[in-house]
Amino acid sequence: MEKELHLKLTVRLYTDDNQRCFGPGIATLLERVEAHHSLRSAAASMEMAYSKAWRIIRTAEAVFGCKMLSSTIGGQHGGGAVLTPEAHRLLDAYRAYESSVRQFAEDRFEESFHFYRELKKTAPPED
Amino acid sequence: MEKELHLKLTVRLYTDDNQRCFGPGIATLLERVEAHHSLRSAAASMEMAYSKAWRIIRTAEAVFGCKMLSSTIGGQHGGGAVLTPEAHRLLDAYRAYESSVRQFAEDRFEESFHFYRELKKTAPPED
Numbered sequence: 001m002e003k004e005l006h007l008k009l010t011v012r013l014y015t016d017d018n019q020r021c022f023g024p025g026i027a028t029l030l031e032r033v034e035a036h037h038s039l040r041s042a043a044a045s046m047e048m049a050y051s052k053a054w055r056i057i058r059t060a061e062a063v064f065g066c067k068m069l070s071s072t073i074g075g076q077h078g079g080g081a082v083l084t085p086e087a088h089r090l091l092d093a094y095r096a097y098e099s100s101v102r103q104f105a106e107d108r109f110e111e112s113f114h115f116y117r118e119l120k121k122t123a124p125p126e127d
Numbered sequence: 128m129e130k131e132l133h134l135k136l137t138v139r140l141y142t143d144d145n146q147r148c149f150g151p152g153i154a155t156l157l158e159r160v161e162a163h164h165s166l167r168s169a170a171a172s173m174e175m176a177y178s179k180a181w182r183i184i185r186t187a188e189a190v191f192g193c194k195m196l197s198s199t200i201g202g203q204h205g206g207g208a209v210l211t212p213e214a215h216r217l218l219d220a221y222r223a224y225e226s227s228v229r230q231f232a233e234d235r236f237e238e239s240f241h242f243y244r245e246l247k248k249t250a251p252p253e254d
Contacts, residue, residue, distance in 0.1 A: 003142040003143055003144065003146075003190060004142065004143040005140050005141070005142065005143075005148075006140070006141045006142070006143060007138065007139075007140065007141075008137075008138075008139045008140075008141055009136070009137070009138055009139075009228070010135075010136070010137040010139075011134065011135075011136055011232070012134075012135045012136075012137075013132050013133070013134065013135075013240070014132070014133045014134075014135055015130040015131065015132065015133070016130055016131040016132075016133060017130065019130075021132075063130060064243065064246055065246060066246050086246050089242065089246070090243075090246075093239055093240060093242065096239070097232075097235065097236075097239040097240070100235065101136070101228065101231060101232045101235070104228060104231045104232075105138070105224075105228045105231075108224065108227065108228070109224075112220055112223070112224040113140070113220060113224070115216065115220065116191065116217075119191055119192060119193050119213050119216070119217075
């Protein structure tokens with residue numbers, strides 16, 4: 001049975017002193033905060049330790065120089081966490097950027113690796 | 128002190144049953160085999176366990192249906208391992224592809240994240 005090849009692309013942002021500050025983990029975490037209105041629930045929903053979720057948020061806040069989450073008290077959701085406008089802007093910029101890079105990469109994938117199928121025909125594995 | 132943002136991009140190939148089969152690890156490993164003429168030395172040079180190096184090579188061989196390494200006996204390098212033509216082709220295709228995707232991503236990075244500097248000015252972190 002012929003296996004197809006697929007691309008997995010990861011986009012991460014680092015500072016110039018090699019501190020990881022934004023990537024798929026925090027992006028998903030922020031999206032889950034939007035959905036759950038709680039950092040604790042967001043972390044739990046992706047099986048991430050609450051302490052790790054806090055650390056990721058704190059690191060991004062230090063690098064970007066702004067708060068990522070703000071607390072709401074009472075109201076429609078009975079209090080909890082929401083994203084700040086700055087966190088929204090970062091998240092949107094990251095997702096748009098990641099999506100454009102992925103589109104470019106996907107468009108060139110077949111052309112770059114199509115020889116894979118011929119490899120299998122011309123060079124059967126020795127055993 | 129203002130920190131600059133940098134991109135780190137990772138390109139990995141998976142099969143449709145989600146088996147990782149090619150990426151930065153095996154690419155570097157194959158390049159080190161070329162340099163050292165030995166899988167053991169190649170693995171050691173990147174602080175990778177020899178057993179892991181073998182596993183990575185075996186997995187790629189199973190997916191791509193071809194040998195990655197061939198043994199040489201005696202000769203200029205006193206025996207050892209060299210890349211098969213198929214491994215060369217894969218490695219070259221991967222590096223060329225990775226490089227074109229990275230170039231595209233780098234070209235759009237500043238435009239996508241330049242607002243980062245303004246974020247720091249407009250939203251000083253509370254503490």
